[in-house]
Amino acid sequence: MSEERYQLNKELAQMLKGGVIMDVTTPEQAKIAEAAGACAVMALERIPADIRAAGGVSRMSDPAMIQEIQKAVSIPVMAKCRIGHFAEAQILEAIQIDYIDESEVLSPADDVYHIDKTKFKVPFVCGAKDLGEALRRIAEGASMIRTKGEPGTGDIIQAVRHMRKIQSEISNLAARREDELFEAAKQLQVPVDLVRFVHANKKLPVVNFAAGGVATPADAALMMQLGAEGVFVGSGIFKSGNPEKRASAIVKAVTNYNQPDLLAKLSENLGEAMVGINEQEIALLMAERGK
């Protein structure tokens, strides 16, 4: 990927900021998400809660199904490939996907190597639990980062943990002396150029969204106040009692995340939230896939 293409890909992520990216499994759901104010949709065959329930190996979705969703909406369409599965990524690029999520929600295809994302023209978003992981993915060519959270649980604790960790590591790095940055790069296992960028700018070189476990407008507002630049909502919308209303409320909560009076109104009568599983109750920690 040329430097110019990478820049354009980072800029598309900038346009998504302050927005909500919603998981959808059908063209109908995609239309509901778009009408509710999603700034992009993630096309996948099964939402994370169902992947978790079904078990087994989880793979890239059928391209025909993704293309149906591309036809149904005018907003950007993203899709997931397995960690390290560059052939799935090549297929998604061939159908002109707007963003590829190299995602721990699917079963990893490679337990050592992530995809060399610099070889692609389409942009990639990757999950991260801490600053080192985020910068490693960026070094591999990711043009957007999201927290891993714990997908399909409706439990926000992991997304909070990852966002706080990344933010505090950025603050710590920014406070260090310049001659300490080589050692910092060594500890983080990342290129020193990226460490220098974070040191000078007190932020990641790409947009950083929250993902994993967001189920309510309050969850979205919490993540935005913790420093997320936007929010992914997976199972939280279409596993709830009233998807349209909940989706629309989460969109507004992301815009006005600092307005408790408005958030109170948005949180009223949303129907049943997704059931949710506490992190202690789950056998499979997806966030531990790919480091």
Add this chain to the structure above:
Amino acid sequence: MSIGILAVQGAFIEHAHCLEQLSQDYVLLRKKSDIPQNLERLILPGGESTVQRKLLHELDLFSILKNKILEDMPVLGTCVGLILLAEQIAEESTDGFQSLPVLVRRNAYGRQLGSFSTKGTVGEISDFPMRFIRAPYIEKILHPDVQILNLTDQHITAVNYKNQIGTAFHPELTDDLRIHKLFLSL
């Protein structure tokens, strides 16, 4: 001077940084009560037009801002901003401001793989870096007073009509502040 930047979604901070470099104060507009009584100028940033259009209405920003634009308040619309200002959108209806007499086509260059950058002349500004991200272009001018500021590959990508400047590209993503200065001189 009181400059508002619509901040319901998208790349509004980038415009704020441009104004900071020009030592201009600004207010971010996220809901009705954010709009200052004495609002003098407005920037409509890039992002997703379907989202911004919906939130403009549902957060009660729309009618106040529309009235001010029709009362000739200077406005700069970039990408989605251009779509919000446009009188018509190709193959779609619009509930945007419809104050700029042009017909705009959304996602005119296709998906993200169609995004590109180039340099060109924008009105009297030469060699301006233009970044097109899933950009629209203007398919038709609907009023003789609309001045074309840029043509890229035979498509109109920037116009000025009275108090309004609309660009299909993103001046806020570059270090070049000349379009923001042009807006401040309106």
